[in-house]
Amino acid sequence: MSKHAMSLLPRWCSRVFSVELNGAPFYFAVKEKHLGEDVPRVFREVQNRDKCYSVLVYCSRDRIKTAKFYGELKDKLLRDLPPECRLSPMSSFLPKVRDSLVKGYFLKGNSDTSSPIERLLSDLIQHDPVLVCSYSPAEDGQQWTQHMWSETASQVMDVAKGYYVVPSEAPEYHPSTLNIINSDVFYSFDEAYDVMKKCGDIIPEAKAVLELLPSRVEARNKPDFPVIVIEGLDATGKTTLTESLKDTLGATLLPSPPECLSPWRARFDQEPPLIRRAFYALGNYISADQIGLKGVKTPVIVDRFWHSTAAYAIATAVSGPVCNLPGEGSEVYCWPSDLFQPSLVVLLTLDPEERKRRLRNRGQGKTDEEEELDHNQLFRLRVEEAYRRISGPACVTVDASPSADRVLQQVLLLIRGKCHL
Ligand SMILES: Nc1ncnc2c1ncn2[C@@H]1O[C@H](COP(=O)(O)OP(=O)(O)O)[C@@H](O)[C@H]1O
C-alpha cells in the first residue's frame, strides 16, 4: 500500500462515502465493530452473488496530473470494463474538513464479471494513484464489509482487516463544497497563475496564455469613469443590452473572457475543472487591466466578469437541488481581494421558456455548458442562485423579459442612480 493510502487509514473510520445513483447521493461509513446497524441503501439492492468495488483517486502532489487522471479514468473504465458492469460517481470525505474530498467511481459487478473487473483494478492500483476497495457480504450474510486492496500484490489482495459498512447521515452541504476553494474557484491571481504555470509542461497553449497576462495584478489606473458589468445566462440579452449601453453612454465595451484569449478558449474548455477555471479566472485579470486603461477616458461596459466565473464553477462542482450549494454568506462567494471591483453589476433574469425561445430564434451553436443549462433545470437554478449569493459587489437583478428598449431604460436608471452619470 502506498504512503498516501496509509495516511488515509487512521481516519478511515471518520470518512463518509457517497455513491451517486441516478443523480441522487447515498451515504455510508465504515466501522470496525458492528452494532446492529442497517445495511446501507446502496448495498440493499445488490444480490448476494454480486460484488461491488470502489476506485478513489487520491490527490498526489501534482494536482494537475491528478485532475487530468480523474477525467481519463472514467473513459478508461467505460472502455475496458465489461458492459454489464455499472459505474457510478463516488466520493469520500471527512465531514466539515476542507480539501478532504477524494473522488472516484463505484462499480457493481456480478460473478461473471468479477474476474475482468478485478484484473483491471489490480492493474490500476499498481500504476495509478488510486485506492481500491471491494465490498462483499460478511460471513453471516446479513452485513456487508469493505476490504481495501494492497498494491504490492500482483494478484488481487485484501488488506487483512475488513470494515463493516453502515448508513451515514447526509452532510449539511454537498461534499464537493469542501474542495471548491482554489480548485474550482480561485480567489487570487497567484493561485490561478500557479495552476496555469504548472500546466505549461503538458499543455503548450498554457505558455501562450501566461505571456498575455498583465505584469501587475492591480488595475494600472483606478478608472475615473463608472465600470458596469452585465451578467446573466446565455440568451438573456447581454449582447443586445451591452451594445445599446455602449452607444447611449459613449462607453467602451469589453467582452469577457477578453478577445486575446479567444484562440485558446476551446482548448481550455476541454480540460478538467481545475485547469479550465484557472483559465477563466486569469481572463478576468486581463479584463481588469483593460478596464484600467479604458476607464480613464470613457465609461466601461463589461459583458460577463467574475460573477460568471464563480457562479458557473460552483454550480458545476455541486450537483442536485439549490439547497446543496454552500450556504449564503459562505467564503466561497467572496470576491477576490486583488481583483478590480466594478461600480455596478447587473444580472439579467428571464423566464426559462422565453430564454429558450430567444435561443431558438438566435439559432447559434451552444457550448456544452449552455446545452446542459437547457436540459438541466437544476443546474440553471444553481447558477442563478450562485450569481445572487456572490458578494462584494453584489449584483442587482433586472427582469429582462420586457422589450430591449425597456430593459435598456431600466438599466440606465440604475446606472444614473448608482454611478452619477
Ligand atoms: N429584451 C428583449 N426582448 C426580446 N428579444 C431580445 C431581447 N434582448 C435580446 N433579445 C434577442 O434574444 C436573443 C439573445 O440575446 P443576446 O443579446 O444575444 O443574449 P446573450 O448575449 O445574453 O446571449 C437575440 O436574438 C436577441 O435579439
Ligand SMILES: Nc1ccn([C@@H]2O[C@H](COP(=O)(O)OP(=O)(O)O)[C@@H](O)[C@H]2O)c(=O)n1
Ligand atoms: N468572465 C467569464 C466569462 C465566461 N466564463 C465562462 O464562459 C461561459 C459562458 O460564456 P459564453 O460566451 O458561452 O456566454 P454568452 O456570453 O455567449 O452568453 C460560462 O459558462 C462560464 O463558464 C467565465 O467563467 N468567466
